[in-house]
Amino acid sequence: EDKFQGHDYYAIDELLEDDHLIARDAVRTWVKQEVSPIIEEYAERAECPKHLYKGLAEIGAFGPNIPAEYGGGGMDEIAYGLIMQELERGDSGIRSMASVQGSLVMYPIWKYASEEQKRKYLPKLGNGDFIGCFGLTEPDHGSNPGGMVTNIKDDGDAYILNGAKMWITNSPVADIAVVWAKDEEGKIRGMVVEKDMPGFSAPEIHGKWSLRASITGELVFEDVRVPKANVFPEIRGLRGPLSCLSKARFGIAWGAIGAAMDCYDSALRYSLEREQFGRPIGGFQLTQKKLAEMITEITKAQLLAWRLGTLANKGKATPAQISMAKRNNVHMALEVAREARQIHGGMGITSEYPVMRHMMNLETVLTYEGTHDIHLLITGHDVTGLNAFQ
Numbered sequence: 582e583d584k585f586q587g588h589d590y591y592a593i594d595e596l597l598e599d600d601h602l603i604a605r606d607a608v609r610t611w612v613k614q615e616v617s618p619i620i621e622e623y624a625e626r627a628e629c630p631k632h633l634y635k636g637l638a639e640i641g642a643f644g645p646n647i648p649a650e651y652g653g654g655g656m657d658e659i660a661y662g663l664i665m666q667e668l669e670r671g672d673s674g675i676r677s678m679a680s681v682q683g684s685l686v687m688y689p690i691w692k693y694a695s696e697e698q699k700r701k702y703l704p705k706l707g708n709g710d711f712i713g714c715f716g717l718t719e720p721d722h723g724s725n726p727g728g729m730v731t732n733i734k735d736d737g738d739a740y741i742l743n744g745a746k747m748w749i750t751n752s753p754v755a756d757i758a759v760v761w762a763k764d765e766e767g768k769i770r771g772m773v774v775e776k777d778m779p780g781f782s783a784p785e786i787h788g789k790w791s792l793r794a795s796i797t798g799e800l801v802f803e804d805v806r807v808p809k810a811n812v813f814p815e816i817r818g819l820r821g822p823l824s825c826l827s828k829a830r831f832g833i834a835w836g837a838i839g840a841a842m843d844c845y846d847s848a849l850r851y852s853l854e855r856e857q858f859g860r861p862i863g864g865f866q867l868t869q870k871k872l873a874e875m876i877t878e879i880t881k882a883q884l885l886a887w888r889l890g891t892l893a894n895k896g897k898a899t900p901a902q903i904s905m906a907k908r909n910n911v912h913m914a915l916e917v918a919r920e921a922r923q924i925h926g927g928m929g930i931t932s933e934y935p936v937m938r939h940m941m942n943l944e945t946v947l948t949y950e951g952t953h954d955i956h957l958l959i960t961g962h963d964v965t966g967l968n969a970f971q
């Protein structure tokens with residue numbers, strides 16, 4: 582059985598360059614070989630397949646759009662998007678591993694750290710020797726990260742870091758954390774915290790029904806001495822972390838299409854095999870309505886992502902445009918997963934098919950990196966000029 586078909590109703594492949602197709606197909610093959618045979622079991626056990634980190638590095642999934650001299654792949658934004666699409670076709674949690682490492686850890690270090698820090702961390706992150714995590718969200722400050730209370734105080738050659746972060750992808754297995762905290766002037770600063778620094782711990786969060794193959798934890802800082810060299814020298818304010826989120830949200834806008842395609846592919850096959858009332862269920866008009874709407878919405882999402890990618894390649898994709906694509910495409914994928922689940926009948930709730938796992942994962946994807954409603958309010962702000970957050 583040949584799972585993981587591409588779906589390309591509008592010949593969008595013709596809009597892509599050879600390098601894009603080569604990168605995409607290599608990741609598709611890797612996912613087929615390394616992820617799909619094991620992912621249901623890991624998700625059922627709520628275990629992170631840690632052995633995949635090295636493989637992700639080898640296929641170039643960590644920082645594909647970071648320059649090669651700093652440990653990235655040196656590819657463009659569309660190649661990055663397509664790689665995320667293929668990873669999320671496998672599982673949103675596997676895409677998360679790569680999103681965090683590339684866009685939320687390598688990107689801020691590449692963009693904001695000193696040259697010495699870049700040389701120290703980026704090659705090891707790119708080749709998977711180091712795993713990173715990104716600490717912005719706090720227990721009491723999720724959608725409003727500007728309200729954070731984690732803070733640093735000047736102490737000679739170091740800062741003393743106190744506070745806690747919540748819901749941090751990869752934190753229990755991470756060697757380093759990019760952490761955002763307020764300085765004594767109340768300005769948000771970014772820094773690299775290493776796992777062995779005294780006073781730093783990263784306990785795991787248990788009991789997730791979503792993103793079960795991805796490991797999530799807290800970050801707890803009790804008088805952690807962070808050398809000043811580890812603090813990003815120039816960047817101040819929410820602009821720092823939000824610029825990283827723009828990169829990750831871009832990848833999610835593409836990634837969600839992969840999850841939707843996998844659900845659609847499974848539903849289409851099932852509808853042709855499964856017979857009721859003496860004929861394949863795919864012959865019933867109501868099933869066709871579901872399938873037709875699914876492929877229509879996937880195709881629209883592909884075009885949105887492709888256009889966003891061409892804008893991003895010119896440095897012209899605005900944060901609000903990225904918000905629109907993240908919000909639309911993730912919601913689209915969740916709706917496709919729900920319709921696909923119905924087409925599979927009772928079988929749809931089992932791990933025989935990928936659909937229920939994708940659906941549960943996508944509930945997280947709808948919430949992290951800015952919730953569905955926060956992205957709507959970003960669009961609302963952009964089109965009216967009126968800020969609903971203030």
Ligand code: TGC
Pocket residue numbers: 676677678680681715717718723724725726727750818819820821823824825826827829900949950951952955959970
């Ligand atoms: P606001 O006043 O609008 O903006 C503050 C400053 O930031 C600038 N800015 C951006 N810069 C770059 N990229 C963006 N996307 C930006 N958005 C805003 C803005 O220009 C301003 O700059 P300056 O220089 O004038 O100060 O800020 P606000 O406090 O009103 O908040 C706006 C809001 C609500 C949209 C923002 O806080 C937000 O996006 N909230 C959602 C939080 C969020 O997305 N958290 C994600 C945490 S990380 C995560 O979920 C990882 S999951 C990883 C995985 O597994 O894949």
Ligand code: FAD
Pocket residue numbers: 681714715716717718720721722723724725747748749750751792797945948949950951952953954955958969970
């Ligand atoms: P809240 O902000 O409390 O929101 C609750 C509800 O209120 C939402 O529906 C929201 O839309 C709504 N709401 C809030 N404000 C408004 C408003 N002004 N108007 C209308 N409605 C509003 N964070 C990191 O920093 N790093 C990570 O690696 C990371 N990984 C994650 C992994 C997982 C599995 C999960 C679940 C989350 C992760 N997050 C991470 C955190 C994630 O970004 C937050 O969960 C998200 O930003 C929402 O914050 P919250 O959960 O505190 O919800």
